[in-house]
Amino acid sequence: MPTNLQSAEYDTVGQTRWVWPGFALPGVIWLALLFLVPFYAIFAIAMGRIDPILLRPLPEWNPLYWDPSVFAGVLGDLFGGRTGVVAMRTIAYVFLASALCVLIGYPVAYFVSRRAGRWRWLWLMLILAPFWINYLMRMMSWVNLLSPDGQMNQLLGLFGMTSLPDWLSGQHFVVVLGLVYGYIPFFILPLFAALDRIDDSTLEAARDLGASSSQTFWRVTWPLSRNGVLGGLVIIMLPMFGDYYTPTLLSGSPRTRMIGNTIDQFINQTTSQGAVGAALTIVLMVFVAGLMAYYLITINRATREARR
Amino acid sequence: MRNQWNKPRGLVLVSALYVLWSIIPVAIAVQFSFNDGRSRSTWQGFSTQWYVGDPADAASVLYDPSLRSALIQSLTLAVLTMLVATPIGVALAIGLARWRGRGAQPSNFLMLFPLVTPEIVMGVALFLVFDNLYDFVPFGTWAQFLGHVTFSISFVVVIVRGRLFAIGRDYEEAAMDLGASPWEAMRRVLLPLLAPALLASFAIVFALSIDDFVISQFLVGPASSVTIPVRLYSGARLAPPPSLNALATVLMVVTIGAIATAGLVYKHLGRRLGGGEDSALETVGRFEI
Numbered sequence: 341m342p343t344n345l346q347s348a349e350y351d352t353v354g355q356t357r358w359v360w361p362g363f364a365l366p367g368v369i370w371l372a373l374l375f376l377v378p379f380y381a382i383f384a385i386a387m388g389r390i391d392p393i394l395l396r397p398l399p400e401w402n403p404l405y406w407d408p409s410v411f412a413g414v415l416g417d418l419f420g421g422r423t424g425v426v427a428m429r430t431i432a433y434v435f436l437a438s439a440l441c442v443l444i445g446y447p448v449a450y451f452v453s454r455r456a457g458r459w460r461w462l463w464l465m466l467i468l469a470p471f472w473i474n475y476l477m478r479m480m481s482w483v484n485l486l487s488p489d490g491q492m493n494q495l496l497g498l499f500g501m502t503s504l505p506d507w508l509s510g511q512h513f514v515v516v517l518g519l520v521y522g523y524i525p526f527f528i529l530p531l532f533a534a535l536d537r538i539d540d541s542t543l544e545a546a547r548d549l550g551a552s553s554s555q556t557f558w559r560v561t562w563p564l565s566r567n568g569v570l571g572g573l574v575i576i577m578l579p580m581f582g583d584y585y586t587p588t589l590l591s592g593s594p595r596t597r598m599i600g601n602t603i604d605q606f607i608n609q610t611t612s613q614g615a616v617g618a619a620l621t622i623v624l625m626v627f628v629a630g631l632m633a634y635y636l637i638t639i640n641r642a643t644r645e646a647r648r
Numbered sequence: 649m650r651n652q653w654n655k656p657r658g659l660v661l662v663s664a665l666y667v668l669w670s671i672i673p674v675a676i677a678v679q680f681s682f683n684d685g686r687s688r689s690t691w692q693g694f695s696t697q698w699y700v701g702d703p704a705d706a707a708s709v710l711y712d713p714s715l716r717s718a719l720i721q722s723l724t725l726a727v728l729t730m731l732v733a734t735p736i737g738v739a740l741a742i743g744l745a746r747w748r749g750r751g752a753q754p755s756n757f758l759m760l761f762p763l764v765t766p767e768i769v770m771g772v773a774l775f776l777v778f779d780n781l782y783d784f785v786p787f788g789t790w791a792q793f794l795g796h797v798t799f800s801i802s803f804v805v806v807i808v809r810g811r812l813f814a815i816g817r818d819y820e821e822a823a824m825d826l827g828a829s830p831w832e833a834m835r836r837v838l839l840p841l842l843a844p845a846l847l848a849s850f851a852i853v854f855a856l857s858i859d860d861f862v863i864s865q866f867l868v869g870p871a872s873s874v875t876i877p878v879r880l881y882s883g884a885r886l887a888p889p890p891s892l893n894a895l896a897t898v899l900m901v902v903t904i905g906a907i908a909t910a911g912l913v914y915k916h917l918g919r920r921l922g923g924g925e926d927s928a929l930e931t932v933g934r935f936e937i
Binding site for chain 1: 656658659660662663666667669670671673674676677680688689736737739740742743744746747748749751752755758759761762764765766767768769770771772773774775776777779780781794795797798801805830859861862865866876877880881884885887892893896899900903904907
């Protein structure tokens, strides 16, 4: 490793001072124009006006002229209106699905990372497989299975069950299980990585000091993997809160509508409501940022405690 | 007392059930793409008619105009995105790793942001900006291409940066001590060492783009700009023929091809060129933020 003195010398040699920002420049400009500006456009539309003739939202780029009336209307609807019901349902679905992901995913990640033995590589391939398959294909497969003349009903028919519900219209549990099915691989993988990093000698030390296997798990393995669980939860919860395709494909009924469906509808289908869609997107963003902040604070605290 | 080396039967059972649950539905969907009949639930024998069947029926992936155009659109977008996002991302990774001035920190933040932004937010943002500000960009291929590059850049940076840190600056400095100019050191020492990460990035960006649904759907324009995932989304609930399964299977095979290439290249070149241990799994682990 070069010492600081050497690097300082090195940086003054030739043109290196502006070379590195130059390398970063195209990417930074691209992200500024196609990530930051679009991000700002959400606010400009949400706080803009409605064109009186064309009845479409007009962006207001100057924050001094922002009109918060649409945003206030959305907030009002969110606390006590119809959107509030959709938001609460979204939160319930996401938390339920995430809890199921932990319940199913933890044992699988634990087994594959620490106990799978000789066939570990095969198990790893199998839990990675869903990553290589498009999300929409995986959902479409369930639409096939659950359709009225699909394999699920054929199978249940064999057991004499005939008066079956229509799985694909407004069943809460179908949507929640669909979310679990869709996102659980993204939970398992970071958890697998975290469990995989635990040094075997730590566990052996616990056993040598007389801990039983369940004590070893609860007092060593679990605390050491908690950050992996949290990381996996963040990875699946971010996209789940914005999901709209899973409920559309597996239900399509207003009974199972999530907040993503409302945004999708206001932006993609009824363009005159673009401002409402943009305002809801801001609400979603703030909510998700809150989760993210909670995660970062927890991780920070955990690392500080570990250092002490 | 229970022995540590006891067979964990319960764990094996849960894991086996999980794997079956995760794979069987897709396996059935693939199976029925080869069905010799229009049903997607009653097996009528093996056939490839839904892939390459008669041009006259126009019912196979190859001859149904909407399926064929979705396949072409997905491949076009993925190749374009790969060719543009990878160089930009590699340069950004090198720049961010070495730039020490003011502006380095904010740029780094800007790069991390797309990784933690829910796709729907990015979709809404891009839709609104192309609708209201950059209205010279038509919805469809152009808008989708710009959107795909935008979300891909950060992934390239994460992959390349891992490799950059593993390589360190020693090789480059040695080259310069031996008389190479900074440019030569970069071109003849750093870039070859980065080759595995570079090729892996190409493949990962290709896979990310071809796999994307949300951005493609928000920025879709004329019917010809419908990609495979968007086509699956709009067709899945309309009692489609097995040709839709065939289209999905083609997408799966192409994606697996891209990712397997990335993995093999990364492993092979990484070992041959040396310059620090760095496994693909570690790269994934870094997404824990």
